[in-house]
Amino acid sequence: MAAGWLLAAAVTAGVGTVALDVVGAGILGPQNQPLSQDDVARALETVPPSTTPARPAPTTSSAPAPRGLTVPGGRIVAQCAGDQVTLMSWSPDPGYRIDDFVRGPAATASVKFKNGGTENTVIVDCRDGEPHAESVADESGGHHGRG
Template sequence: MRRRTGFAVAGWLLAALAATGTGLAAVQVIGAGLTGPAGEVRSPDEVARALAATPAPSGPTSTPSSGRPASPGAITGRPVTGSPDPGGGSAHGPRQLLSIPGGTVVAECDGRVVWLASWTPAQGYRVGEVERGPDDDAEVTFHGSGERIEVEVECVAGRPVPTWKKSKA
C-alpha cells in the first residue's frame, strides 16, 4: 500500500513539474509580447503628430445607456467643436463635458438654447428620465445608492451650466 502511495505522489510531482516547465517554455517562446513593456514612451509632440495622422472615426465610438450615440467629447473628456450632432443636425457651439454627482453630461449651447449630446451614469447609478432639448433647459436624472440626482443644464453666456439636487430615492 505504501509503495502505491509513493508512486502516486511521485507521479503527481512529475506531472506538476512537466506542466510548470511547459508553461515556462510557452512564455519564453511568446517572448516580450506577453511579459514585456506595453509600448514605447512618446513625447507630446509625437502623440500630437500621430493623432493628426489618424483619420477621425466615421461613426460614434460608444453608446451611452440612453441608447443614443455618445459624442467624442464623452469619451475624451475634452470639449469638442464642430462635431456632427448624433441626432442628424449640426453642432452650434463647443460641447462641454460636465461632471456631476451620479454621472457626466455632454452639453452644448446655441445662445440660450441647450442640448444634451450624451449622458453617462457613474458606477452604481443608472439613467432615469431625460429631457434632451433643444430647449431653454435640459434635464437628466441619475438613480443609484438610494438617492436620486436631478440635473438641469442651462446656457449662461453661451456655455452650459449644470445645477443639481439630491433626494432620497
Template sequence: MNRRPQLAVLGWIVVAGLTTVISTWAISLLGQGLSERVVSPVSRADVARALATATAAPRPAATPGGTPAARGRAFTADGGSIVAACDGGRAVLLSWSPAQGYAVDDVNAGPAAAASLEFESDTRTVKVSVACQGDVPKTTVSQEREHD
C-alpha cells in the same frame, strides 16, 4: 552485445530534451505578447480631471437656423457625467454616462431653455439641469435620498 536498446533510450532522451527546449521557448514567446502591457485602474479623481478638460466633437443638431451645435462642455456629478452645449441660447445634452451603480431617467435632451436628466441609484436621485448663459452651458445639481 546488442546496442540497439541503448541507442533507442539515448534517442528518446535527445528527442525529449529538444521537445522540452522548443516548448519552453515557444511558451516564452507567447507569454511576452500576453503580459507586456499592464493595465491599471483609473482613480475617480483622474476621471473627473479628464472629463473636466474633455470636449465633444461638434455635430449637427436640429436647430431653427440649421447651424451645427456648439462645442460641448463636460460636467460631472455624483451620479455620472454629461456633455452639454448651447445652441442659439438653448441647452442641448450631447451625451451622458451614469456612474457605476446609477441609471439614467427622465431625459430632456433639448434643445430647450433647460435640458435635464436624472441619475438614479437604489438610495438616491441626482437631478442635473443645464441652462445657457449666453453661449455657455451652466449646470444645476440637486440630490434626493430615497426613503424606504
C-alpha cells in the same frame, strides 16, 4: 557590301524618322504635340472668368463646442446654441442608472441619475453661451413610487 549595308541603314533610319513625324503630327492630330508657352497663354486667355470655380469662404461656427460636465452621479456633454441647450450625451457613474431625461434643445435640459433610493436630477441651462449644470439631490430613503 559594307556600302550597301550603310545605305540600307540610312534609308531605314530616314523612313523611321519620317514615320514618327507623320504619326505624331498628322494621324493622331495636333493634340498630341506639346504646347509652347505661347499656346498655353492663348488658351488661358480664351477661358472666361466665370468658368473658374470660386473657392468657398471658410465657415466659422458661432456655436461653442460641446462641453463635458462632471456631476454627482455621472457625466454630461451639453452644447448651447443661443439660449437653447441640448444634451449631446450622458453616462452614469458605476452603480447609477438613468431614470429620466429631457434632451432639448430647450431653455433647460435635464437628466436624472439614480442609485438605489438616491436620485440626483441635473438641470442644464445656458449662461453666456456655455452650458451650466445644477444638481438637485433627492434622498427618498427607500420611498418608491411617485407622489
